[in-house]
Amino acid sequence: MGEGQADDPKAMPLNEFIDEVMSILQSQPDAKEICVKRVFPLRFAAEGGQEKYEQFFEQFNDSLHK
Numbered sequence: 001m002g003e004g005q006a007d008d009p010k011a012m013p014l015n016e017f018i019d020e021v022m023s024i025l026q027s028q029p030d031a032k033e034i035c036v037k038r039v040f041p042l043r044f045a046a047e048g049g050q051e052k053y054e055q056f057f058e059q060f061n062d063s064l065h066k
Helices: 003-007 014-027 037-043 050-064
Strands: none
Touching: 037 050
């Protein structure tokens, strides 16, 4: 996601990402979708209903502009 990601405290470290993805692939070789735990709130935001979805994305978008 660009050069700034390396210094972004909110970014997942690459080694941590790779380790988690490889673990998922080993434990779930037939998985249709690979999501690291850090992305769960974003991936499953809509499952809490429209109000929670909107609240999540409002907070998420606000955090990007800080």
